[in-house]
Amino acid sequence: MEEETRGMAEQVPMLSVQDVHKHFGGVPVLNGVSLNLFRGDIKVVIGPSGGGKSTLLHCINFLVELDAGRIFLNGVRVNHTRKRELYAYRQKVGMIFQDFNLFDHLDALHNVMIGLVQVRKLPRSEARQRAEAELERVGLGDHMAKYPAELSGGQKQRVSIARALAMEPGVMLLDEPTSALDPELIGEVHEVIRALASRGMTMLLVTHEIGFAGTLANEIYFMDGGRIVEQGPPQKILFDAEQARTREFCSKIGRLHENSG
Amino acid sequence: MPEGITVISENLPYILGGIWVTLAVVGGALTMGLSLGLVLAVTQVYGNRTLRRIVAVYVWFFRGIPLLVLLFIFYFGILAELQIELSPFTVSIIVLGLISSAYQSQIIQGSILSLPEGQFKAARSIGMSDARAILFIILPQALRLSIPGWTNEYTIIMKDSAVTYALGVTEILARSRHVAERTYQHFWIYILAGCIFLVLTYIGTKLMQLLEEKVRIPGYAR
């Protein structure tokens, strides 16, 4: 494991993504993306579809092979070729998917429990207690015995958040958590994410919900064509961006999402 | 093995001759299975309660009884009782045909049921009788859809044809056995026999795929 000394900065970023490249069959999707997340940061990535946002998150979690680039967790380079290191890393980085990806054959409680039992090797009783607590915290205490097919989209996403949180990650990656939801269900998921933020969770969020992003994030990245075109505080990016592309995107989306949040 | 090769090549024509017998049995059985299966399928979908029940029992019976037992029942049992003399070859085709008809009826029935209800309603609405509707609208579509299931049925019957050896039909396996007993090259001869079946299965499957392509309706998505 490489140690990377960061001479100038005082703090070591919790998560550091450096110069990630990825192409699919010759088509470049990520063209040298770098970003840093410090503890407590909530950073949001916005941009047009196909801009590489989702791929970026998948790369950070090594669910997709990087063509080039390095990932650092707390200043230590993640060596994804070492299986055990990779699995340990993934436990510390939680991920929320657009299609929830709940395990279809398990009810909500067991969905949250299975990681604790199988990966962290907790005894079942302890795993159950923790799982129940996490589900209560996202407001699904009454739905623990329900199977994914019996839950609404918003409930499924909340279960998936509980499942990720049960592993006690240091960072959370959220890949368009509300894109697959009916409008009236988006609010409950936003509430949970907000609660998470107020508890100090470090998050990297990809979303189309610009209004929501604006209220939550301390920094916004605008990505297009596999690159970070511009980054800065929400006020700047959303309302007073430097780049023309950024302004164009935000004005279009802003009109659509005037009432979101 | 070296001496085995000469032995095998000497007897190869004899064994390969069995291919014709096998193909005849398989072809006969599939044809019988298709014709009967069609009738059964249509009855199961469009017939009245009693008829449907009869078909259900028929299907249950012929899908539940082992091929070998049915061959014995027919050849030694029924024919003896009825004093009819039929060659093992004919009996094999009949028995395999009956069993196949049960399975094929399920394939075709499934295809018919997968067609949207509107097809039959539309046919009726232009004044077609039920019989015509089934014949000209439903079946052409259902049969096309059944080709994959049919391909599967072909591979099954092809392999089942080897069992007819028990009645003395001189198909591939029977001939292989004769040669093996004479030459003591059991191991390689049975491998050869198996490969012949494999090749026949492969060719048949490819032909089915060609057929599927040929009768494909442009843009027909199911």
Place this chain on the structure above:
Amino acid sequence: MEELLFLRREVAPELLAGLWMSIQLIIPSAICGLLIGIVIGTLRVYGNRLLKGFAGLYVLFFRGFPLLVQLYLWYFGLPRIGIYLSPFASAVIGFSLCSGAYHSEYVRGALQSIRRGQLLAAYSLGFSRTRAIFSILLPQALRRALPGSGNELIYLIKYSSLAYMVTCIELTGKGSILANFYFKYMEIFSIVGAIYLLMASVVSWGLNRLEDWIAVPGFDRPKI
């Protein structure tokens, strides 16, 4: 009346002995076949290049060769290269290996029908590939494969009659011996047939119960 007495005294005990032998053939073959099927099916979907190739060849051979040819290979063929198997062993090995190939196709189809997201979610929680396959994917796949594999089990019951052809005397074999001895072909083979039908029906019913019992609400969704 005399017929019935005859049946009870002479025929029944023999047929029951045959039935017992059939059961002794079927149960181990079913279990081994299913296990082999799970292994081969999983290898075909998640194995490395070499294992995938091996599994592919396995299925090609054991589904391509007629079962009877396979049985002859084990019973008559192996002795020529020095391996001597009893009729019972040849039959069980033959049934297991062959059945395994068919089961593997159902398992393979079932594994492939599971959305990739399930695997990604497991990875994101820190599951290793192996653990993800065992804890998340196979439990779902086996539920999906149950109709097909159950069907294969019914086939096994019927094809167990072929053991007679390698001189393992099970139900069909006993029936044949009795029928030839008493010249009562129709009666005896009909009874034999009826017993197979009964076995198949009972197992079929049992499988339906099993499917209901392990059903998870909303699980039949096909791959998106």
